[in-house]
Amino acid sequence: xxxxxxxxxxxxxxxxxxxxxxxxxxxxxxxxxxxxxxxxxxxxxxxxxxxxxxxxxxxxxxxxxxxxxxxxxxxxxxxxxxxxxxxxxxxxxxxxxxxxxxxxxxxxxxxxxxxxxxxxxxxxxxxxxxxxxxxxxxxxxxxxxxx
Numbered sequence: 001x002x003x004x005x006x007x008x009x010x011x012x013x014x015x016x017x018x019x020x021x022x023x024x025x026x027x028x029x030x031x032x033x034x035x036x037x038x039x040x041x042x043x044x045x046x047x048x049x050x051x052x053x054x055x056x057x058x059x060x061x062x063x064x065x066x067x068x069x070x071x072x073x074x075x076x077x078x079x080x081x082x083x084x085x086x087x088x089x090x091x092x093x094x095x096x097x098x099x100x101x102x103x104x105x106x107x108x109x110x111x112x113x114x115x116x117x118x119x120x121x122x123x124x125x126x127x128x129x130x131x132x133x134x135x136x137x138x139x140x141x142x143x144x145x146x147x
Contacts, residue, residue: 021054030061031077038063038071041094045069081116089113089127098138099124 027035027047038047045065053060059075068085082090089111092100099122103110107128114125121141122134133142 023052023054025050025052025061030063030073031075033077034061034063034073034079035077037073037077037079037094041091042069042071079117081114083114090115095124096122096138099132099134102134102138102140103132 027038027050029052030038030050042065045067048064048066050061050063053062060080061073061075061077063071063073067088069088070081070083070085072080074080079094082094084090090113092111095103095112095115099112099115103112103124103126107126107130110126110128110130112124113127116123119136121136122138124132124134125146126132129146131142131144131146132140135141
C-alpha cells in the first residue's frame with residue numbers, strides 16, 4: 001500500500017512539474033488574434049513581459065504591461081481576461097459592442113476596468129463598483145455590488 005501511495009505522489013509531483021512550464025515569449029510569438037487585440041486596443045501601452053503557460057490541460061498566454069494591466073489569452077489567441085490597474089480602464093473598442101451599449105445606456109459616465117470571458121459568458125467590473133454577468137447571448141444574468 002505504501003508503494004502505491006508513493007507512486008501516486010510521484011506521478012502527481014511529476015505532472016505538476018511538467019504542467020508549470022512558463023516560457024517567455026514576444027508579442028510576435030503570440031497567436032495572431034492576441035497580437036491584433038493588443039495592437040488594436042492597447043498600442044499605447046508598453047508590454048513588460050509575456051509568457052506561454054503550459055499547463056496540464058492546455059496552454060494560455062499571460063501578458064503584463066508596465067502600468068499593471070494584465071491580460072490572458074487562450075492557446076488560439078482569444079482574450080480570456082483584461083484587468084486594468086491604477087485607475088486605468090479598458091478601452092471601449094476592446095469591450096464587446098453589446099456590453100458597451102448596455103453599460104453606456106444603463107450607467108452613463110461609468111467605464112469597464114476588468115472583463116473576463118469563458119464558455120458561460122462574460123463578467124465585467126465597472127468603475128462604480130457594479131459587477132455584471134452576461135450569458136453568451138449578452139443578456140444580463142447577474143448583477144452585484146462590490147463593497
